[in-house]
Amino acid sequence: MHVVIVGSGIAGLTAAIRASTRHDVTLVTKGALADGATAYAQGGVAVALGADDSAALHQADTHGAAAGSADARAVDVLCTDGPARVRDLIALGVPFDRTTDPTSLDRHGDDLARGREAAHARWRVLHADGDATGAAIERTLVAALHRRHVTILERTCLTDLVVRAGAVVGVDVLDLLGEPRRIDADVVVLASGGAGHLYRETTNPLVATGDGAAAAWRAGAVLADLEFVQFHPTRLAVPGGGLVSEAVRGEGAVLRDARGRRFMTAVHPDAELAPRDVVARGIASAMRDQGGAPVLLDASGLDPTFLVRRFPGLTRATRTAGFDWTREAVPVAPAAHYSMGGVATDAEGRTSLPGLLAVGEVACTGVHGANRLASNSLLEGLVFAVRAADAIDAPRPGRMRLRGDAGLHVTTVPTAADGTRASRPLRPGGADHADDAADVRGAVQSVMTDRVGLLRDAGGLASARRALAGLTVPDPAGVQDHEDRALLDLARLVALAAETRTESRGAHARTDHPDADPGAPASYAWVARPAPVPQEVPA
Ligand code: SIN
Numbered sequence: 001m002h003v004v005i006v007g008s009g010i011a012g013l014t015a016a017i018r019a020s021t022r023h024d025v026t027l028v029t030k031g032a033l034a035d036g037a038t039a040y041a042q043g044g045v046a047v048a049l050g051a052d053d054s055a056a057l058h059q060a061d062t063h064g065a066a067a068g069s070a071d072a073r074a075v076d077v078l079c080t081d082g083p084a085r086v087r088d089l090i091a092l093g094v095p096f097d098r099t100t101d102p103t104s105l106d107r108h109g110d111d112l113a114r115g116r117e118a119a120h121a122r123w124r125v126l127h128a129d130g131d132a133t134g135a136a137i138e139r140t141l142v143a144a145l146h147r148r149h150v151t152i153l154e155r156t157c158l159t160d161l162v163v164r165a166g167a168v169v170g171v172d173v174l175d176l177l178g179e180p181r182r183i184d185a186d187v188v189v190l191a192s193g194g195a196g197h198l199y200r201e202t203t204n205p206l207v208a209t210g211d212g213a214a215a216a217w218r219a220g221a222v223l224a225d226l227e228f229v230q231f232h233p234t235r236l237a238v239p240g241g242g243l244v245s246e247a248v249r250g251e252g253a254v255l256r257d258a259r260g261r262r263f264m265t266a267v268h269p270d271a272e273l274a275p276r277d278v279v280a281r282g283i284a285s286a287m288r289d290q291g292g293a294p295v296l297l298d299a300s301g302l303d304p305t306f307l308v309r310r311f312p313g314l315t316r317a318t319r320t321a322g323f324d325w326t327r328e329a330v331p332v333a334p335a336a337h338y339s340m341g342g343v344a345t346d347a348e349g350r351t352s353l354p355g356l357l358a359v360g361e362v363a364c365t366g367v368h369g370a371n372r373l374a375s376n377s378l379l380e381g382l383v384f385a386v387r388a389a390d391a392i393d394a395p396r397p398g399r400m401r402l403r404g405d406a407g408l409h410v411t412t413v414p415t416a417a418d419g420t421r422a423s424r425p426l427r428p429g430g431a432d433h434a435d436d437a438a439d440v441r442g443a444v445q446s447v448m449t450d451r452v453g454l455l456r457d458a459g460g461l462a463s464a465r466r467a468l469a470g471l472t473v474p475d476p477a478g479v480q481d482h483e484d485r486a487l488l489d490l491a492r493l494v495a496l497a498a499e500t501r502t503e504s505r506g507a508h509a510r511t512d513h514p515d516a517d518p519g520a521p522a523s524y525a526w527v528a529r530p531a532p533v534p535q536e537v538p539a
Contacts, residue, residue, distance in 0.1 A: 003392055004028060004171055004185035006158050006212055009038035010134075011360025011381035012191030013141035018389035019189075020148040026183060027145070028153045028173060030192075030479070031207050034138050037193050037361070038378065040205055041134025042245035042313065043117055044127035045089075045382075046375035047082045050114055053122045055079040065119040065275045065373035067506040069522050071366025077347045078367050078376065078383050085382040086126065094140045096126045096133075116250035117374035118273045125375045131245055131311045137378065156181075157479045158211050161188060161219040161356065164536040168219060168355035174479055187355055187392050190216060190343060191385065194361040195490050197441070197483075199336035200449040203232050203243040212362040214486035216343045217493065220531030222352040222410055224364045224523050225341030226490070227497035227508045230372055231454050232337035233279040236330060237294035238321045244297060244314060244332055246374045249273060251310060253299035255283065256329060258290045277371045277507040280334040284454050287333065296329035334454060338377060340368040340507065341497070344525055349388025352527070357392070359385045366523065370506020410525040413496070440471055440484045444491045452495050457512040461499040468492045497524055 001023045005016045008029035016027045029035070048058040058079040063070050090096060097113040115125040128136035145152070155176035162170035162182060170184040192212030196204025217223050233255075234244040249255075249272040257263050267282040268274035274282070286295050299307055304326035308315045318325040342364040349357040360381040367380055447467045451460035469492070473485040501524060503517035504510050 001186040003187045005189045007191035008033045009036035011385040014385035015389045026151040028156045030157045038134045039138040042131040043247040043375045044125040044133040045378045047086045062373045066369025070369030074365040074367035081383045115247045117246040119275045131313045159482050190358040191360045192362045194339040196336045198448045200445045201335040203337045209483035210490040211486045214489040219533045222344040222527045224344040224525035226494045228340035228370045230338040231280040231334040234332040235335035237333040256296045257286045294331035294333040297332045298329035348391035357388045359388045412529045464495045
C-alpha cells in the first residue's frame, strides 16, 4: 500500500521506518527533515526502566499530572509499551547518557543515567548529550530512515487532505517550488506536530503552525481537548530565548521572584517540581505581582562543574544571552509549549475518518488529559507511531471508536453559519478586531496570548471568539498563507473549546470558574459540518 506520512519528528520518522518494512512510504515534511520540535527537546524521554520503577508508577504520575483526566487505556499503553520502544531506540544507536560520565550522573546504580522532572516520583528521564536529547534522537532516526526505501519530500507543505466518499485518499501539498501538487495515498498518517505559534511566546520551532490538525478539521475529522494548551514554565526571557528544561529544576535549581524569594514553596508542597501547569501559573502570578517582569531561575546552588556538563546546550544559550548561570540567576517566563488536544484517535492512531491516522502531538489519544507529564511527549511519539504503523493493514483502515463511552462530547460546528469560517476581510482596528496587528498571524497571536492564554475568563474568551471571527485568510497561496489559515482555524476552535469548558482543570484555568467541576465531560470534541474540504464523488 502507498502510505503518506506527514511530518518528520520522532512520531513521523518512527512511523515511516516501521511502515517501510511492509509498505511503500512517502514522507512529506514542511522544512528540512530535522526542523521539527523533536530536535528542540531537552529534558528527555520518561520511561520506567529503573529497578526502582514500574509501568504502574509511571502511570500513576501521568494520571496525577493530568489532574485525573487522562484516558486510562492510552496511559496504560504508553507506560507499558514504553520500555520496549526505548530499547528499540537504543538498538538503533541513540547515545543515551550513561553513568560512566566523569561527573557521575549515576544516582541509582544503573548504567543509563536518569534525570528527574516535575511530578515524577522516580528518576526516570533518559537523556542524551546532556540536554540535547531530542537532537540525538532525531539524528539517529534520520540516519535510520536513510537506510530504508522511503521517498522523502522535504520543504513540502501540507495544505489539505483529499477526501473521497468520506475517506481520506491523499494529500494536497505545495512542493518545494511552491507549486500545488496532489499525492494519492491508501493511508495518510499525520505526524505534523503542534501549534505553538498560536501564541506570541513559544518554545516551538517556526514550523509548529498546526497544519495537520487544521487540515484534518477541514476534512471533517473529530478534534478533541483543544482547550488544554500546555505552557512551559521556563523559557529564557530574552528576545528569541528558548526552552530552559524542567530537568534543571529536577537537579535542584529554584525559582525566585524579583526580590530573590522562593515563591513556589507557598504555592504547592512540591514547590518547583509541582505539575507543569501549577508552576506556570505560579510564575504568572509572581510576574503579575512584580509588574510583569520575568522571574528568576537560580541554578547557582548546583555544583558548577556538574551544571555545565549536565546542561551544555543551556550553558551556551545562557552565556550567549549574557549570563553566567553557575553564579547568577537567569530570567524566565512561561511560553506556549504543547497541545494536549488534537485529532481524536484511538490507541492505534485511527481517527474518525477512514484512511487517516494521526500520531504524536497532532493527535489526541487522551494520554495527557488536561496536562502532560514532563518528558512523556517523546515517548508518546514513539509508542503510538509504532502502533499506528502496525495498524496499517488495509487501505482506508477503519475509523476509530470514539471515546464516547468515556465521556467524549462531540459537538458539530457548522462551518458556514456561526462565524467560525467567517469571510470578512481582516480590518485591523475594527471594534472586535485585534487592533495592534498588521497581519493575520500577529492578530491571532495577540488574541490568543492576551485572552486565551494561561488564565482565561468568560469575557476575554467571548471577545476572543468575536475577534477571531473577524479575521480571514482569503485565497491562501504560499506556505505562510496556508500556515496562517491553519493557525486561524485552530485559534477559533481553541477559543470555542475554552469558552465551553466552564471549570478549571489542568492547563485550562478559568479565573471565573476556579474549581474543577466533577460533572464536566472528560473531553469536549468538535467536528465541522459540512466539512469545508470538497468531498470528491467516487468515480
Ligand atoms: C523540558 O525539557 O522541560 C521539556 C520536556 C517536555 O516538554 O516534556
